Amino acid sequence: AQKVTQAQTEISVVEKEDVTLDCVYETRDTTYYLFWYKQPPSGELVFLIRRNSFDEQNEISGRYSWNFQKSTSSFNFTITASQVVDSAVYFCALREYGGATNKLIFGTGTLLAVQP
Amino acid sequence: EPEVTQTPSHQVTQMGQEVILRCVPISNHLYFYWYRQILGQKVEFLVSFYNNEISEKSEIFDDQFSVERPDGSNFTLKIRSTKLEDSAMYFCASMTPEKLFFGSGTQLSVL
Numbered sequence: 001a002q003k004v005t006q007a008q009t010e011i012s013v014v015e016k017e018d019v020t021l022d023c024v025y026e027t028r029d030t031t032y033y034l035f036w037y038k039q040p041p042s043g044e045l046v047f048l049i050r051r052n053s054f055d056e057q058n059e060i061s062g063r064y065s066w067n068f069q070k071s072t073s074s075f076n077f078t079i080t081a082s083q084v085v086d087s088a089v090y091f092c093a094l095r096e097y098g099g100a101t102n103k104l105i106f107g108t109g110t111l112l113a114v115q116p
Numbered sequence: 117e118p119e120v121t122q123t124p125s126h127q128v129t130q131m132g133q134e135v136i137l138r139c140v141p142i143s144n145h146l147y148f149y150w151y152r153q154i155l156g157q158k159v160e161f162l163v164s165f166y167n168n169e170i171s172e173k174s175e176i177f178d179d180q181f182s183v184e185r186p187d188g189s190n191f192t193l194k195i196r197s198t199k200l201e202d203s204a205m206y207f208c209a210s211m212t213p214e215k216l217f218f219g220s221g222t223q224l225s226v227l
Contacts, residue, residue: 035215043205045159045218091159095216102147103172104216106159 002027004094006107013082014115021077021110023092029053031097034068034075035104039089048090051075052097082114118142122208122219129198129226137193137222139208147211150183150193151218152176154204162206165191198226 003026013019025034036048049059051068059066063080079086089111093104121140129135141148150162163173165183173181182194191210195202203226208219 037218043223044220045207047215047217050215093159102211103149103161103164104151104159105161108158 002094002096002105004092004105004107006090006092006110008110009108010111010113012113012115015084016081018078018080019082019112019114021079021090021092021112023075023077023107025073025075025092025094027094027096029096033095033097035093035095036066036075036077037091037093037106039091039109041088045091048077079112082112084114084116087112087114118217120208120210120217120219122206122222124222125220126223127225129224131200131226132197135195135198135224137195137206137208137224139191139193139219140189141191141208141210142217143189145210145212145217147171148185148191149209149211149216151207151209152204153207153221154201159207162193195224198224200226202226 005024008022011019032053034051038046038048049066056068056070065078067076089109091109092107095102095104123138127135148165151159152162153159161174163177163183164171180196185191203224205221205223207221209216
């Protein structure tokens with residue numbers, strides 16, 4: 001069965017600190033996709049990244065970077081030099097490839113609070 | 117960028133009443149979804165819809181729930197007789213092979 005675990009319920013940092021949000025997943029499929037979404041206080045779900053299981057290259061986008069480690073089934077997300085606007089709940093999600101529905105399974109989310 | 121549109125943004129209803137949540141997915145998408153998020157909890161899959169029928173539904177999606185795509189553009193979620201525990205944010209989504217596009221959600225409050 002698919003499962004996504006985000007063990008960190010809440011993280012609080014001071015502006016300009018780096019912060020890493022952990023995500024561990026379980027799946028029996030060899031082909032799958034991993035996602036990160038940001039949910040600001042306004043409530044919408046903002047797509048951040050999609051990574052497929054064949055591509056283990058780390059990715060950097062501005063202050064954001066993602067570390068995909070298939071050997072440990074982890075897909076961690078790092079924000080460098082955090083800003084107050086980064087305060088949100090961050091969800092990691094998994095989608096198996098080629099299933100009947102392609103549904104996403106979400107983790108429980110990590111609430112990131114960035115203090116000025 | 118194209119958007120998934122949901123209306124209303126907030127809906128307040130009395131327990132036992134029927135509600136219909138509306139969504140306009142992105143026009144050339146083929147897969148449509150409803151997800152639910154109870155306050156402070158994770159986003160949960162409710163149902164997926166493909167080729168004008170339900171392709172999968174979760175345990176949450178019981179007989180009180182139904183979905184329709186009545187006119188080829190709108191995608192609706194109906195709750196026949198709302199319960200207090202149906203209070204949640206409901207997200208509609210549509211999909212390309214690359215990513216899932218979420219609407220901004222409808223906050224449903226059942227009193």
